[in-house]
């Protein structure tokens with residue numbers, strides 16, 4: 472509450488400043504960052520590829536709606552922000568837009584009526600994209616997407632967030648440096664990876680923390696907080712950088728496989744990341760997947776192992792259950808003893824979880840995620856872990872790995888006290904070191920989970 476209040480006060484102050492600034496300073500759109508000939512045309516397929524890499528579809532398509540016709544609600548603490556129709560319909564879409572208008576939306580966050588866009592549209596990241604990609608994308612949207620007439624519901628946030636001109640002041644704070652890509656000192660592959668991660672992929676929108684003004688804290692490699700971990704709704708998007716991050720312990724090949732399929736030898740993606748994989752990353756070429764993986768592994772100057780050219784080829788699958796390692800041995804031994812006086816958490820794990828995640832906590836490659844050293848299990852906030860236990864989880868389905876993997880939820884089977892004991896057990900098992908979870912924490916998450924599920928049941 473205190474945080475919201477201080478944000479509010481800051482926004483009001485900023486709003487006043489912005490009102491003054493608006494009187495004196497006309498808006499100057501950012502010019503193209505590459506000079507292209509007037510008759511320049513992107514090669515066939517490039518625009519669609521850029522659309523996949525930047526995942527426009529995910530936000531601009533309503534549930535069950537026509538592609539790109541908008542009307543998907545994006546929840547924010549201030550109210551729902553409705554995404555725009557970006558099909559080439561002349562009246563309700565962007566059919567009559569010029570390239571300059573489109574660039575202003577992508578780079579400066581200015582909409583078709585000259586209005587400031589809410590940063591739910593990730594222009595904080597798209598502004599690093601090259602003119603050639605922006606133009607390829609614009610041509611694709613204008614010529615290859617079906618025009619759909621769809622008047623999208625107007626966004627009306629609570630005061631003072633309904634005053635869009637306040638966003639102009641916010642932009643001065645939030646948008647650091649020039650709207651152009653700054654390549655790192657690296658080889659072509661690293662630079663391509665950096666370009667995709669910083670720009671189109673907008674990974675920082677979830678994986679960077681937020682400032683007090685809710686701007687992304689770290690949008691490019693040179694920012695020290697870039698990709699050091701963030702929250703998406705109540706979910707954690709783990710740090711991808713720093714020695715404690717799991718990505719830094721995976722091989723380059725494993726990172727690329729995770730992006731392409733949402734799974735690798737250690738982890739299975741769920742929630743928002745499953746959607747990123749399903750809608751966007753699975754369409755990336757092997758070369759681009761490897762480039763992003765290499766960039767992530769080497770962004771702080773580390774050496775990286777070389778990955779095979781083809782990503783996530785189905786190899787012979789080992790059916791041997793991974794044995795517990797040194798750190799996990801004591802926990803595995805306790806579970807194997809199946810002794811009647813085992814602590815409650817351990818007993819619940821053995822009865823409900825060990826069939827898939829095993830007594831070793833190591834899971835099975837590409838099927839059951841490892842719980843030992845798992846960022847979600849160890850999270851400072853235990854909410855996501857409790858939520859997965861209550862609700863279950865499901866992995867993305869991709870062309871390379873078509874099968875959805877599903878874990879059922881335990882909300883109906885376990886009480887709050889039992890879930891607390893179980894969650895505390897996995898947070899301390901196999902050498903994991905994280906705080907205990909209380910019954911009241913679980914009951915809060917349960918209320919949330921039930922509230923989320925309610926509208927679906929009503930349908």
Ligand code: HEC
Pocket residue numbers: 522525526527528529530531545552553554555556557565573576577581582583584587588589590591592593597608626
């Ligand atoms: C994370 C969600 C998200 C993603 C990803 C996203 N957008 Fe948006 N976009 C929005 C929202 C929400 C709005 C409306 C913002 C507002 O009303 O202020 C918007 C607004 C726009 C507008 C302004 C339309 C108008 O009528 O003024 C354009 C153009 C646009 N987006 C294009 C794109 C393109 C192209 C992509 C892919 C490169 C993309 N968006 C990706 C959420 C997103």
Ligand code: HEC
Pocket residue numbers: 667668672673674675676677678703706707708709710711716717718726729730738739740741742743744745747763846847
């Ligand atoms: C819409 C939010 C969102 C975006 C955008 C996003 N991620 Fe994620 N990412 C998440 C969440 C949430 C998780 C945790 C998934 C889980 O718990 O299974 C995650 C997990 C990951 C992981 C596994 C980390 C670990 O320790 O288990 C990697 C690697 C990753 N993301 C890379 C990326 C890259 C690279 C991009 C940009 C191309 C990206 N993500 C874009 C939300 C996002």
Ligand code: HEC
Pocket residue numbers: 738739740741742745820823824825826827828838839840845846847848856859860864865866867876877878879881893897
């Ligand atoms: C039938 C097999 C099965 C059982 C039983 C099972 N799980 Fe899972 N679990 C899975 C699968 C498959 C996933 C991957 C789904 C995903 O993350 O998309 C998963 C994911 C998870 C995750 C998320 C990991 C991450 O990094 O995102 C956690 C935590 C977890 N399980 C804990 C448990 C606990 C605790 C129990 C016992 C209450 C349990 N599981 C029982 C199959 C199972």
